Structures are given as C-alpha cells and as structure tokens.
Amino acid sequence: MFKFKIFFLTAVLAIGTAVFAQEETPLEDVVISAYKSTITYGQSSSVSIITSKDIEQGGYRFVSDVLQTVSGLTLVQNGTLGGTASVFIRGAKTGNTVVLIDGVKVLDPSTIERTFDFGTLTTDSIERIEIIKGPQSVLYGSDATGGIINIVTKRGQSKPQVTVNLYGGSYYTTQLSANISAGDSSFNYSITAGQLSAEGYSRATKPSTANTPYDKDGMYQRYALGKFGYTPFTALSIDAGFTAKETDLDLDDAALTDDANSYENRKEVSGYIQLEHTIASFWKHSLSASVSRTIRSYDDFDDDGAGFADFGANNRYTGTIAHTEWLHTFTLKDSNTLNIGISFEKEFSNVQDYLTPSKTTNDTDVIGFFAQDHLSIGKMFYLTAGVRADKNAIFGWQQSYTVSPAVVFPVVKTKLKGNWGKGYKAPSLYQIYGDGGVYTDENKDLKPEENTGYDVGIEQPLFDILTVGVTYFENNYHNMIDYDSSTWPGKYINIGRVTTKGFEGSFTLQPFKALTLEGGYTYTQAIDESTDTQLLRRPKHQGYGTVNIYIGKFSISYTGTYVGKRNDSYYDAATFSTVDVTLKGYVKSDIAAHYALTPQVTIQAKAENITNKQYQHVYGYNMPQRSFYVGLKATL
Numbered sequence: 001m002f003k004f005k006i007f008f009l010t011a012v013l014a015i016g017t018a019v020f021a022q023e024e025t026p027l028e029d030v031v032i033s034a035y036k037s038t039i040t041y042g043q044s045s046s047v048s049i050i051t052s053k054d055i056e057q058g059g060y061r062f063v064s065d066v067l068q069t070v071s072g073l074t075l076v077q078n079g080t081l082g083g084t085a086s087v088f089i090r091g092a093k094t095g096n097t098v099v100l101i102d103g104v105k106v107l108d109p110s111t112i113e114r115t116f117d118f119g120t121l122t123t124d125s126i127e128r129i130e131i132i133k134g135p136q137s138v139l140y141g142s143d144a145t146g147g148i149i150n151i152v153t154k155r156g157q158s159k160p161q162v163t164v165n166l167y168g169g170s171y172y173t174t175q176l177s178a179n180i181s182a183g184d185s186s187f188n189y190s191i192t193a194g195q196l197s198a199e200g201y202s203r204a205t206k207p208s209t210a211n212t213p214y215d216k217d218g219m220y221q222r223y224a225l226g227k228f229g230y231t232p233f234t235a236l237s238i239d240a241g242f243t244a245k246e247t248d249l250d251l252d253d254a255a256l257t258d259d260a261n262s263y264e265n266r267k268e269v270s271g272y273i274q275l276e277h278t279i280a281s282f283w284k285h286s287l288s289a290s291v292s293r294t295i296r297s298y299d300d301f302d303d304d305g306a307g308f309a310d311f312g313a314n315n316r317y318t319g320t321i322a323h324t325e326w327l328h329t330f331t332l333k334d335s336n337t338l339n340i341g342i343s344f345e346k347e348f349s350n351v352q353d354y355l356t357p358s359k360t361t362n363d364t365d366v367i368g369f370f371a372q373d374h375l376s377i378g379k380m381f382y383l384t385a386g387v388r389a390d391k392n393a394i395f396g397w398q399q400s401y402t403v404s405p406a407v408v409f410p411v412v413k414t415k416l417k418g419n420w421g422k423g424y425k426a427p428s429l430y431q432i433y434g435d436g437g438v439y440t441d442e443n444k445d446l447k448p449e450e451n452t453g454y455d456v457g458i459e460q461p462l463f464d465i466l467t468v469g470v471t472y473f474e475n476n477y478h479n480m481i482d483y484d485s486s487t488w489p490g491k492y493i494n495i496g497r498v499t500t501k502g503f504e505g506s507f508t509l510q511p512f513k514a515l516t517l518e519g520g521y522t523y524t525q526a527i528d529e530s531t532d533t534q535l536l537r538r539p540k541h542q543g544y545g546t547v548n549i550y551i552g553k554f555s556i557s558y559t560g561t562y563v564g565k566r567n568d569s570y571y572d573a574a575t576f577s578t579v580d581v582t583l584k585g586y587v588k589s590d591i592a593a594h595y596a597l598t599p600q601v602t603i604q605a606k607a608e609n610i611t612n613k614q615y616q617h618v619y620g621y622n623m624p625q626r627s628f629y630v631g632l633k634a635t636l
C-alpha cells in the first residue's frame with residue numbers, strides 16, 4: 001500500500017504542472033443561499049458544502065450517497081434504489097431537519113414527523129448542497145432545530161448547450177438524462193429531464209430459515225426540473241423553477257420479511273417564483289411564493305387472504321406546503337446586511353388509511369416575522385444574529401434566536417467560529433389529529449418540540465495546502481414528541497428529552513493540483529434522557545476519507561466510509577415482540593474514474609463496495625454488494 005502511494009505521488013508530482021486549472025468560484029466566496037443574505041462560506045460558522053465537482057468526482061447518482069461524506073451527518077436507508085433515507089444531523093431526529101430545493105421547503109406534511117425522504121432524489125443537475133448545522137429556526141421557522149439542507153440546482157450560464165448523460169451497470173440499473181441550458185445577463189434557463197430504472201435486489205434480508213427466494217425490489221423513475229431567470233431591467237429580476245418526479249418502487253413488508261406484490265407510487269412536485277426589486281443602492285426587497293406536494297400511494301395484495309401476515313394495505317397520503325414571503329434587505333457599505341421578512345405558510349395533509357372509512361384531512365398555517373443581521377468587519381470579524389416570532393394557528397406564538405460569530409485572524413488565517421441558537425418544531429398534523437383513530441388518537445394539547453444548541457470550532461489553513469478543523473457541538477431537545485402506547489389507540493405526547501453532543505474533525509490536503517486528500521471523523525452521543533441510552537441507528541463513531549488524483553484528462557477518486565456499531569431494533573412477527581439488536585460497524589470502499597475523450601465527451605466508471613462488505617443501515621434490510629457502473633457524458 002505504502003509503495004503504491006509513493007508511486008502515485010511521484011507520478012503525480014511529475015505531471016502535476018501539466019494539469020490545467022479549472023475556472024470556478026473559490027469555496028470561500030460561495031454565497032450560502034440558505035441564509036437568505038450575503039453570507040459566504042468563508043464568513044459562515046457551521047456550514048458544510050458539497051459541490052457539483054464533489055458529486056461528479058465521486059460518481060454519486062443519489063443525494064443519499066453523497067450525504068454520507070459530510071461530518072456530523074448520519075444517513076440511514078433501508079436499502080438503496082428508493083429505500084426510505086433519513087438524515088440525522090448531529091444525532092437529531094430526521095424530523096429536526098428542514099430540507100429545501102432551491103429554497104423551497106419540500107417536507108411532506110402527511111408523514112408522522114413532517115420529513116423529507118432522500119431515497120428517490122438523484123444528483124442530476126445539482127450545483128451544490130448546503131448543510132447548515134445547529135438550530136436555524138430564525139430563517140425557516142418550524143423543523144430547523146437540527147439544521148438545514150438546501151439543494152441548489154444548476155443555472156444556465158453559457159451559450160446554448162445540450163448535455164446528455166448515459167449511465168448503467170449492476171442490478172440492471174440504467175439512467176438516461178438530458179439538459180438544455182443557456183444564460184446571459186438578461187435571461188437564463190436550464191431544463192433537465194431523465195429517467196432511471198433498476199431491477200434492484202431484495203430490500204428485505206432473507207433469513208436462513210426462509211426456504212423460498214426473496215423477490216428483487218426495483219425502482220423506476222421519471223423526473224424533470226427547470227430553473228429560469230429573467231432581468232427585464234437592472235432593478236428587477238424574476239426567478240422561477242420547478243421539480244417534478246414520479247417513482248414506482250417495489251417494497252417488502254418489514255425487516256427480514258419479503259413481499260412479492262407490495263408497491264409504492266410517489267409523485268413529488270415543487271415550484272417557486274421570486275421577484276427581486278432594487279429600490280435604492282442600499283435597499284432591495286423580494287417577494288416569493290412556493291409550493292411543494294408529495295403524493296404517496298401504497299398498494300399491497302393480501303397474499304394469505306387473512307390480513308394476518310400480509311395486511312394487503314392500500315393507503316394514500318398527500319402532503320402540501322405553500323409558502324409566501326416578503327423579504328427586505330438593507331446593505332450598508334458591504335459591511336452590514338440587515339434582512340427583515342414576513343412569511344405565511346400553510347400546510348395540508350390528506351391521509352386515507354385502508355382501515356378507516358373516510359379520509360383524514362387537516363391543515364394549519366403559520367405567520368412568521370423575522371430579522372437577521374450580518375456584520376462583517378475588515379474581513380476579520382463576522383457576526384450573524386437573528387430573531388423570529390411565529391404565530392401558529394393551533395398553538396400560538398413561538399420565538400427563535402441565533403447568534404453566530406466568526407473571527408479570522410490575519411496572517412495566520414486561524415478561524416474561530418461559534419453558533420448558538422434556539423429553535424422549535426411544531427407537532428405534525430398527523431401527531432395532532434391522529435389517523436382517524438386506527439392506531440393514533442388526536443391530541444390537540446401537543447406543544448412544539450424545542451431545542452437550544454451551540455457549537456464552537458476552529459479551522460486552520462497551513463501553507464495553502466492543508467486545512468484542518470474541529471468543532472464541538474451540544475444540543476438539548478425538550479418536549480420531544482413520542483408515541484404513547486399506554487392506551488389503545490395510542491397517541492402522541494410531549495415526553496422526550498434528548499441530549500446530543502460530540503465533535504467533528506475534518507481536513508483537506510492538496511499538496512499539488514493533481515492530488516487532493518480529504519477526511520472527516522465525527523463522534524456523536526445522542527442520548528435519550530429517559531432511558532440514558534444512545535438513540536437507535538446513531539453511530540458513536542463515523543468517518544470518511546477520499547483521495548482524488550488528476551492526471552491530464554484522467555481522474556480517479558477513492559472514497560472510504562466508516563460507520564461504527566449502532567443499536568437497532570426490529571419487530572419479530574413470530575414472537576410479537578420488539579427485538580433489540582446491534583448493527584456491526586463497517587468500512588465501505590468505492591472507486592470512481594473519469595476520462596475526457598474530448599473536451600465535449602467524458603466517460604466514467606465506478607466500482608462500489610469493492611471489498612464486497614456485507615453491511616446494513618437498518619436491521620433486516622440489504623445494502624448493495626460489490627457493483628459496477630459505466631457512464632458517458634456528452635455536451636453538444
């Protein structure tokens with residue numbers, strides 16, 4: 001291994017100077033659009049960024065795959081190719097994360113915790129993914145107690161061009177997509193359409209006691225997204241965009257439990273329009289409206305006719321969020337940016353469980369007032385502070401706060417950063433109104449979950465080739481909403497207390513242009529205070545490492561991800577009991593390579609799980625074995 005490294009280092013040194021530089025905005029200067037302000041990555045306190053270059057180099061086809069290389073973030077999926085993918089930011093619950101696509105909140109209000117499922121989201125046309133960690137309710141209100149993930153799609157910015165992507169490989173996976181885009185100072189557009197299909201592998205793990213083979217669980221998806229910008233005159237710009245996808249999935253019943261005829265159809269659409277008008281050199285305002293809808297249909301044929309082992313469920317869920325916001329931005333000499341905004345958000349949930357005679361339809365709304373100030377003094381001292389008041393139609397007023405200072409010392413470039421915040425998560429419509437009394441009664445006395453949290457960190461660049469950083473974090477979640485099964489039907493109550501704390505360490509090293517090394521390690525305690533135990537599926541130890549090598553038109557990238565052992569549990573239908581289990585730790589290794597045949601045509605290859613490690617995110621569900629993919633990208 002060591003000799004191999006030396007060989008590569010020598011080879012890379014020899015041709016390092018031949019590699020041409022790529023034109024791109026330095027990471028430090030990328031504006032974090034989730035902040036709704038002028039705050040750049042370099043001025044921010046608790047942000048991670050995944051760029052389109054990271055996605056391309058690693059050959060990631062799903063957002064859920066690339067999120068595994070972010071410190072402080074755990075991604076748990078019950079099988080790839082459409083399996084439910086949940087994110088835990090710094091050990092928080094998946095419902096404690098606001099997920100945005102181009103600023104549009106895409107959470108599904110018909111789910112129990114008002115969550116977003118990353119399982120069906122491909123990386124096609126993604127420019128970058130912004131991850132803000134810690135309480136951020138000031139900007140987005142409810143749900144941002146653990147953090148925010150904002151997915152920014154690509155904007156047309158050149159002469160008209162068409163890009164075609166072809167991809168295929170193991171599990172009979174094929175993906176075909178095309179993008180057309182263009183952009184100048186007055187008008188830009190980018191439209192992508194594609195489809196992905198895979199025969200897959202069985203989601204449920206076959207236990208040795210099962211004597212019939214388990215069915216493969218495939219995925220078929222069609223998707224389209226677009227982004228448009230128009231500047232009729234200097235003082236006015238209009239932006240709009242949409243995403244739409246429809247996914248068909250084969251499902252299984254539960255951990256270790258196959259089902260040959262259980263299906264989901266999911267339709268996810270979102271859209272927005274935003275007008276930005278400059279009133280004076282120091283004052284602009286924007287008016288935006290957005291909507292996001294998720295429609296899930298589950299159909300399962302009752303194989304045994306008794307509704308016992310196989311329920312034969314046919315359930316329908318529709319969740320919609322509509323949001324409008326008026327935001328004023330006052331800028332003073334580039335050193336102070338003040339945002340003042342008012343927002344109105346309405347959410348709808350429509351649940352048709354096969355056991356209830358009628359649909360359960362509910363809605364609620366919230367009006368929000370917020371102010372955030374970003375101060376920047378001499379490229380050395382940065383401070384962001386914000387406050388928000390929300391009036392929810394069901395439970396009334398709720399306040400949120402953040403304070404995020406950062407200091408970058410001149411010459412040595414040491415960055416000290418911190419973040420303190422208080423956020424909240426409103427109970428979901430499901431938690432308040434139940435499911436019509438099948439499993440869950442209503443509880444209109446539910447209060448919001450609350451979190452106060454902070455982090456402190458240090459970053460140090462060295463000799464322009466190395467950056468190291470470490471951050472300590474702590475969060476206290478109160479009034480956590482849990483299911484109370486002491487009555488039947490049960491109901492959701494405010495009972496839980498969760499404390500999460502730990503630290504994230506990371507480094508990037510680029511000794512020469514032709515070589516980058518990157519790695520991260522996260523230690524997380526996520527403790528349920530009532531039982532004093534680590535929450536399920538939260539590894540205490542996790543980390544990743546990547547090596548990228550560029551040799552002329554060729555590049556190769558290795559990524560290793562490590563996830564330590566975790567607690568999990570599953571329901572054993574044979575004994576009618578919940579069984580506690582420990583999931584083993586694992587290291588998964590992937591290699592991706594690219595070769596530019598011509599400036600317009602690139603071929604790529606990827607080998608995933610090269611050591612063929614057997615591992616699971618969720619007990620009783622399979623993850624991919626060693627698998628291979630090839631792709632072609634052509635720009636016309």
Ligand SMILES: [Ca+2]
Pocket residue numbers: 201202203204214215216217251252258259
């Ligand atoms: Ca199966």
Ligand SMILES: [Ca+2]
Pocket residue numbers: 215216217250251252258259260261262
């Ligand atoms: Ca199946």
Ligand SMILES: [Ca+2]
Pocket residue numbers: 259260261262300301302303310312
């Ligand atoms: Ca069935």
